Amino acid sequence: MISVKHLYKKFGKLEVLRDFNLEFEAGSSYALMGPNGSGKTTLIKTILGMVIPDTGEIMVQGESIKGNFKYRSDIGYMPQIGRYPGNIKIGQLFTMMQDIRPEISEYDMELVEAFGLDTMMDKAMHTLSGGTRQKVSAALAFMFDPDILILDEPTAGLDPMAVEVLKRKIKKERQKGKLILITSHILSELDELTNHAIYIFEGKVFFNDSVESLKEITGEKRFSTAIARLMEWSIKKNPPQIKISHV
Numbered sequence: 001m002i003s004v005k006h007l008y009k010k011f012g013k014l015e016v017l018r019d020f021n022l023e024f025e026a027g028s029s030y031a032l033m034g035p036n037g038s039g040k041t042t043l044i045k046t047i048l049g050m051v052i053p054d055t056g057e058i059m060v061q062g063e064s065i066k067g068n069f070k071y072r073s074d075i076g077y078m079p080q081i082g083r084y085p086g087n088i089k090i091g092q093l094f095t096m097m098q099d100i101r102p103e104i105s106e107y108d109m110e111l112v113e114a115f116g117l118d119t120m121m122d123k124a125m126h127t128l129s130g131g132t133r134q135k136v137s138a139a140l141a142f143m144f145d146p147d148i149l150i151l152d153e154p155t156a157g158l159d160p161m162a163v164e165v166l167k168r169k170i171k172k173e174r175q176k177g178k179l180i181l182i183t184s185h186i187l188s189e190l191d192e193l194t195n196h197a198i199y200i201f202e203g204k205v206f207f208n209d210s211v212e213s214l215k216e217i218t219g220e221k222r223f224s225t226a227i228a229r230l231m232e233w234s235i236k237k238n239p240p241q242i243k244i245s246h247v
């Protein structure tokens with residue numbers, strides 16, 4: 001569904017992505033992990049066409065994204081920090097986004113209602129708390145029923161009730177056969193929501209395989225301890241027989 005081939009990206013002298021090769025399939029949910037600054041958001045923004053790679057190719061649903069904007073309508077994106085015009089009201093923002101997508105006549109308003117945003121439509125974005133802004137971002141990511149969901153630290157800043165609502169929604173959409181890609185530093189959340197682990201370190205894909213294989217290779221039963229083991233290996237730079245599969 002998404003294919004990333006030989007992707008390189010530098011910011012000045014900093015090599016952020018070095019020969020990234022990844023395949024993302026429908027119906028799977030991917031945990032994208034790595035230390036702060038390892039390139040997770042850069043990879044996501046490259047897939048979204050917001051960052052232009054130095055070399056390499058990205059295909060979405062079989063088509064190259066180069067010079068192509070249409071593919072973006074297949075992707076629901078929840079950014080780490082949503083930036084919106086301050087004076088716009090929640091209701092106006094939703095209407096504006098809906099107007100940009102005239103081909104869609106039915107909207108998925110499940111999160112709008114579950115988060116109680118339907119009772120706050122007249123509130124201006126600059127008056128909202130950080131968590132409420134996150135709820136707006138989540139509601140927008142799911143509103144157009146996209147085949148692909150890319151969620152960058154989706155639960156950061158949400159209260160525990162909202163976290164549960166969002167997790168339930170992510171699981172439900174995955175069961176419908178959607179492709180889900182999540183970055184998070186909350187390992188318990190990734191354990192619950194994903195079946196495939198990608199760990200990036202110093203600009204390289206260090207591990208890319210199923211969560212099952214991750215546990216088998218590391219000899220750890222729990223997701224969090226398996227990731228801790230991977231981190232240890234990546235820092236020591238001597239992984240014992242690590243298989244980096246490009247599925």
Ligand SMILES: Nc1ncnc2c1ncn2[C@@H]1O[C@H](COP(=O)(O)OP(=O)(O)OP(=O)(O)O)[C@@H](O)[C@H]1O
Binds near residue numbers: 016035
């Ligand atoms: N537009 C930019 N210009 C220059 N450097 C950038 C730019 N965007 C990202 N970087 C650098 O690229 C590196 C990777 O950043 P990125 O945001 O992709 O990391 P991340 O893995 O998502 O980190 P975190 O876990 O902290 O969210 C960082 O060193 C960052 O400072």
